Amino acid sequence: MVGAVLAPFTFGLSFFLLGMYAMRTGFQNLAGKKMADWLARFTRTxxxxxxVGLLSTFVLQSSSAVTVLTIGLTHAGMINFAQTVGIILGTNVGTTVTTELIALRLETFAVPMLLAGVALWLMPNRLTRCTGLVVAGFGLIFLGIDTMQVMAKPLQQSETFRSLFLESRHSIWLGLLTGTVFTGLIHSSSATTAITMGLMSHQVLSMETALAIVLGANIGTCFTAVIASIGTNAASRQVAWCHTLFNVAGALLFLPFLTQLAAISAALTDSPSMQIAHSQTIFNVVCSVAALPFAHQIAAVIRWIVPDRRKT
Structure with a gap:
């Protein structure tokens, strides 16, 4: 059991960090004035x-991928932290498509992206080589996430984790913790949501507890961004912690209203699985739209929490 979990985690984390290094290197070499101006123009408000965050996440079907990309761009100095708050809010809305279309697997593109990146890197043109590093880096990141998700099967078969999911029906707080821990371990909020939907189909959980697990999954998925920020500059760490703290705050604010959220979702559909998907959509849309007018204030708070030591 330990080996079945530890080996995928070790290899997956190694792939992930190597991909981050390759992607950062590529972006730093591509960070010319024209590209910086282009990004500044599209994220100026x-x-x-x-x-940008919503559409990028809609296309990639992964908020983690967009957040990692944002961290890479920030580390390369192509955009500043204040410009990323809106992107983070947008990713939370865009990621709801993943829940609605839970069968879609972005990780299937990992190997093709890695091969394409290596092929581009072997080209003589400098711009093409740098682009290849970025593409290969993304391929390694997705390969790392996919490798770490191999842990899901032995964990699902573990009596400890099965008991944790079953015990969650007695407490929404335990449900929140379950979703957070499980997603943090397997790096996939979609997998956690799928397990929750399966339990709901057998009427193991109440809808309120199932929704608490899904809210916890929103927190657990931030673990990927925190890993991606390791060894980066202050602005990149601010991006990661902004994503994390925003999801934590949103989950805690919504937790007392899970009964009302469940009632609204039940009015939209009779399917328990679709109710979970619709509830996550409502949660993310409400939180992001409500926070958007205060993006500058949110950025100021995050800068205070995660200061740039070099400027102090």
């Missing part, structure tokens, strides 16, 4: 940044 929180609303523009919001749509």
């Amino acid at each position: 929180p609303m523009h940044s919001f749509w």
Whole structure:
């Protein structure tokens, strides 16, 4: 059991960090004035940044991928932290498509992206080589996430984790913790949501507890961003912690209203699985839209929590 969990985690984390290094190197070499101006133009306001984050996540079907990309861009100095708050809010809305279309697996593109990146890196043109590093880096990141998800099967078969999911029906706080821990371990909020949907289909959990697990999954998915920020500059760490603290705050604010959220979702559909998907969509849309007008204030708070020591 230990080996079945530890080996995928070790290899997956190694792939992930190597991919981050390759992607950062590629972006740093591509960080010319024209590209910086282009990015600044499309993220010059929180609303523009919001749509960039939403559409990027909609296309990639992974908020983690977009957050990792944002951290890479920030570390390369192509955008500043204030411009990323809107992107983070947008990713939370865009990621709801993943829940609605839970069968879609972005990780299937990992090997093709890695091979394409290596092929581009072997080209003589400098711009093409740097682009290849970015593409290969993303391929390694997805390969790392996919490798770490191998842990899901032995964990699902573990009596400890099965008991944890079953005990969650007695407490929404335990449900929140279950979703957070499980997602943090397997790096997939979609997998946690799928397990929750399966338990709901057998009427193991109440809808309120199932929704608490899904809210916890929103927190657990931030673990990927925190890993991605290791060894980066202050602005990149601010991106990771902004994503994390925003999801934590949103989950805690919504927790007392899970009964009302469940009632609204039940009015939209009779399917328990779709109710979970719709509830996550409502949660993310409400939190992000409500926070968007205060993007500058949120950025100021995060800078205070995660200061740049070099400027003090």
